[in-house]
Amino acid sequence: MSFKGVLPGDSSCPGCLLPVALNLVVSSIGKKVVSVVPASCTSVIQGYYPKTAFDFPTINVPFASAAPVAAGVSYALEIRGIKDVVVFAWAGDGGTADIGMAALSGAAERNDNILYIMYDNEAYMNTGIQRSGATPYKAWTTTTPVIGKREAKKDVAKIMIAHGAKYVATASVGFHQDFIAKIRKASSISGFRFIQLHLPCPVGWRFDSEKTVEVAKLAVETGAWILYEYQDGKLRLTGPSAQLIEESRRKPLEEYLLLQGRFSHLTKEDIEQIKKLIKEQWEWIKKMI
Amino acid sequence: MRREALTGNQAVAMAVMYSDVKFVAAYPITPQTSIVEKISYFVEKGLMKAKFVNVESEHSALAMTYGAALGGVRSFTATSSHGLLYMHEWVHWASRSRVPLVMAVVTRTIGPPWNIWPDHSDYMDQRDAGWIMLFAMDAQEAFDMTVQAFRISEDERVFLPVMVGLEGFIVGGTTMSVALPDEESVKEWVGERRQPFVFDGSANITLGNLASPEDTYILHRNIHEDLLRSIEVIKEIEKDYSETFGLPYIGPVETVGEKESSYAVISMGAWSGDLAEAIKQLGRNDVSLYRIRVYRPFPCKELRQALSRKNGIVVFDRSISFGSFGPLYMDVKACLDSEYTNVVNVIGGLGGVDHSLGEYVSVLRKILGEMDREEKLEKQIWMEVSR
Amino acid sequence: MSTSESRFPVSRPALGAGGATGAWRTKKPIINISLCVYCGLCDVYCPTSSITVLTRERKIEVNYDYCKGCGLCASVCPRKAITMVEE
Numbered sequence: 001m002s003f004k005g006v007l008p009g010d011s012s013c014p015g016c017l018l019p020v021a022l023n024l025v026v027s028s029i030g031k032k033v034v035s036v037v038p039a040s041c042t043s044v045i046q047g048y049y050p051k052t053a054f055d056f057p058t059i060n061v062p063f064a065s066a067a068p069v070a071a072g073v074s075y076a077l078e079i080r081g082i083k084d085v086v087v088f089a090w091a092g093d094g095g096t097a098d099i100g101m102a103a104l105s106g107a108a109e110r111n112d113n114i115l116y117i118m119y120d121n122e123a124y125m126n127t128g129i130q131r132s133g134a135t136p137y138k139a140w141t142t143t144t145p146v147i148g149k150r151e152a153k154k155d156v157a158k159i160m161i162a163h164g165a166k167y168v169a170t171a172s173v174g175f176h177q178d179f180i181a182k183i184r185k186a187s188s189i190s191g192f193r194f195i196q197l198h199l200p201c202p203v204g205w206r207f208d209s210e211k212t213v214e215v216a217k218l219a220v221e222t223g224a225w226i227l228y229e230y231q232d233g234k235l236r237l238t239g240p241s242a243q244l245i246e247e248s249r250r251k252p253l254e255e256y257l258l259l260q261g262r263f264s265h266l267t268k269e270d271i272e273q274i275k276k277l278i279k280e281q282w283e284w285i286k287k288m289i
Numbered sequence: 290m291r292r293e294a295l296t297g298n299q300a301v302a303m304a305v306m307y308s309d310v311k312f313v314a315a316y317p318i319t320p321q322t323s324i325v326e327k328i329s330y331f332v333e334k335g336l337m338k339a340k341f342v343n344v345e346s347e348h349s350a351l352a353m354t355y356g357a358a359l360g361g362v363r364s365f366t367a368t369s370s371h372g373l374l375y376m377h378e379w380v381h382w383a384s385r386s387r388v389p390l391v392m393a394v395v396t397r398t399i400g401p402p403w404n405i406w407p408d409h410s411d412y413m414d415q416r417d418a419g420w421i422m423l424f425a426m427d428a429q430e431a432f433d434m435t436v437q438a439f440r441i442s443e444d445e446r447v448f449l450p451v452m453v454g455l456e457g458f459i460v461g462g463t464t465m466s467v468a469l470p471d472e473e474s475v476k477e478w479v480g481e482r483r484q485p486f487v488f489d490g491s492a493n494i495t496l497g498n499l500a501s502p503e504d505t506y507i508l509h510r511n512i513h514e515d516l517l518r519s520i521e522v523i524k525e526i527e528k529d530y531s532e533t534f535g536l537p538y539i540g541p542v543e544t545v546g547e548k549e550s551s552y553a554v555i556s557m558g559a560w561s562g563d564l565a566e567a568i569k570q571l572g573r574n575d576v577s578l579y580r581i582r583v584y585r586p587f588p589c590k591e592l593r594q595a596l597s598r599k600n601g602i603v604v605f606d607r608s609i610s611f612g613s614f615g616p617l618y619m620d621v622k623a624c625l626d627s628e629y630t631n632v633v634n635v636i637g638g639l640g641g642v643d644h645s646l647g648e649y650v651s652v653l654r655k656i657l658g659e660m661d662r663e664e665k666l667e668k669q670i671w672m673e674v675s676r
Numbered sequence: 677m678s679t680s681e682s683r684f685p686v687s688r689p690a691l692g693a694g695g696a697t698g699a700w701r702t703k704k705p706i707i708n709i710s711l712c713v714y715c716g717l718c719d720v721y722c723p724t725s726s727i728t729v730l731t732r733e734r735k736i737e738v739n740y741d742y743c744k745g746c747g748l749c750a751s752v753c754p755r756k757a758i759t760m761v762e763e
Contacts, residue, residue: 004725006725007689007690007691007693007725008691008692008697008724008725008726008739008741008742009690009691009692009693009694009695009696009697009724009741009742010693010694010697010724011694011695011697012694012723014700014723014744014745014746015723015744015746015747015748016723017721017723017748018723019723019724019725020720020721020722020723023725024720031490032490032491033490034360034488034489034490036356043498043499044499045694046495046498046499046687046693046694047498047499047687047690047692047693047694047695048498048499048500048501048504048693048694049498049499049500049501049504049685049687050504050686050687050688051687051688051689051690051692051693052494052495052498052687052688052689052690052693053689053690053693053694054493054495054498054689055493055689056493057488057490057492057493057494057495058494058495058496058498059356059359059488059495059496059497060495060496060497060498061352061355061382061497062378062379062382064348065348065349065352065379065382067349068314068344068348068349068350068352068353068356069352069353069355069356069359070356071342071353071356072312072314072352072353072354072355072356072357072358072359072360072364073356073357073359073360073488073489074356074360075312075340075342075353075356075357075360075362076311076312076356076357076358076359076360076361076362076364076489077360077361077489077490078340079311079312079339079340079357079362080360080361080362080489082489082490084490085489085490102345102346102349103345103346103348103349103352105345106344106345106346106349109345110342110343176720176721208747209746209747209748210746210747210748210750210751210760211751212746212748213721213748213751213752214751385685386685387683387684387685448683448684485683485684485686486684486686493688493689494686494687494688495686495687495688495689496685496686496687497685498685498687500685504682507682508682508683508684508685511682511683515683
């Protein structure tokens, strides 16, 4: 394995693939990097001052600021004529879909020259598993503790497509080659680029720490999480998702849901409703390709 | 040195251009707007070689200014009132990161009710954030202080952001004659961009990750101590500026009147001009005005020297810490030795109320008379307002 | 002016910045070398960068100082060459 950006001894939870995903990002960009991290799990896993587990330039910032700070650094480098650095924002779903949305929208609208990666663990995990806009329908969280989330997952990638972003992709930590290819492609383009990375959380989704890759893969293989990239007005399915347009080729959704304690309370009707939401997502994909 | 007729806001914009600022991100808000309009005009006309970004909020304005400053270029933003309050989180993040940058605050009342007139409530709301805070009283000072702000902020003994305050409309929007040094010599005087660390891919450093309570304590205490020491840097830089450009040196506290007077009136901002005139009209020569030009660090030593052996002190505040006193009064009181009991706080000008000269004369006459007669003083007096 | 180290909230890369995370472990991965094909998947997916696989040199090494014992290496191994055993 090539350069590991996150040094041994970070304080992420056992089984969390966040350091792996970051390693893939910094080793695949192929240039120097500056990363910008808003309040999120990533803020607290770097270790204690004056040490850091992150062996790449990292700016920690408060919520709702990842996109503008990254853009500010990027403008400074442009002014200084520095061209061999990719500035990327690394933000959670709360910092992106909820509190950071206006700032993200501004950066996308201005086509600020940044790579924005939303690592989507589908709730506020750092504060202890509270519901976010990106929490999926019916998922248990500590602020949807009995009934589960009543609303569908907010689709940030779709919102970014609506902004006319240069490059938009979804990815999964379970399919690292697909993720690497997308990081590389996004790094070769200038302007505003957005990748939404599905990143299962063993603690928050209630599964054992050794199952993170399995859960991530099942999300894709059951069609619950769809891998695609969008560029120049065209959407293209990638990785295993390219073979899953026909529903019959997908694994049964229950295999994904039943591995996770956050879905253990689901009724048959709930599962039917989740299937309906996934079907709608695939219908949108079919229209786009 | 040539003279131009400029508003305070135009003077700030000129100072930003003259100081070789390379990056500006801002969001428009009354009464700051003409600063960002002017700068965007300078940039689009090619008069100023810089990047100007129209951001979607003040929170992002300071965030992006900070990002550009970390990326290694001289950066500036400006705001007012609710915009400043919206970016308040970032006001703290910028100073606690020790990142040199400059922001102009064109002061305006906080609502509700909606009110665009100036008081000091927005500026004073930032006083605990660890910024160097200057306050101008006219367009000339707005220009001079903004230029000096970049040198102060980027001085290695300081490395903190600097805020330049000026009142909306009465300074920001009023045209005055400003002595302008030559642009190239200002650029040369401000010099190359200096900063403690840079994020351009050259060093694998992390800014702002977790720290223990003890390390945080030491980092924050050092902000305080560097800020206290910065008063000497501020004086040194103002002296150098005035010598270089042939302008008078004023210092952190301006004295108007006799140094050895019995009574002191303390104020900050443009209404100090009204107060100086009111003191003249009182017809007594034992009262002097002390105008605060540097609010943070608070010029305690300078004030204690100026106020020694005064029989009474009247502090005018244009904002109120609701439920307590005006912030300027609290700072003055905290600096004085315990024998100073004759210190009165006058609150006025909130919501942009423009008190008449007669009203200032009358409130001063009342307080000074009570002090003369050694009567028991009310600690806090509000200026009267007729609707 | 105070010393530079205590003025700026800036950190430098170091091993164990978040502590000796090996102490968190309740199970440890044991590699059966006879089954390993040095594909490197455990290396990619180890969140603590505690497994180093050199495919060409046919070498695999585990550093237990920071391994949190999550078991991901064992679960991604296509040859089932890694077993998690109680500490």
